[in-house]
Amino acid sequence: MTDEHMEYLAEAIQRKMQAYELYRRPRDKMMLECMLQDYEAKQRLILQDEKQKETISGAVPPWQRT
Secondary structure: OOHHHHHHHHHHHHHHHHHHHHHOOHHHHHHHHHHHHHHHHHHHHHHHHHHHHHHHHHOOOHHHOO
């Protein structure tokens, strides 16, 4: 998931939010909720991946421990 993809998703959410505010269609609300859940899940995965990379980069291999 690239930054560009996340930006695209954020823009799509914004457009769907505007459509819902304008027309108040139930399907727009449902889609918006799904899009937000998807976006949040992807953000959690990105954070999890970053934490995992930090752990790996900060870990000392067993053969280097004293």
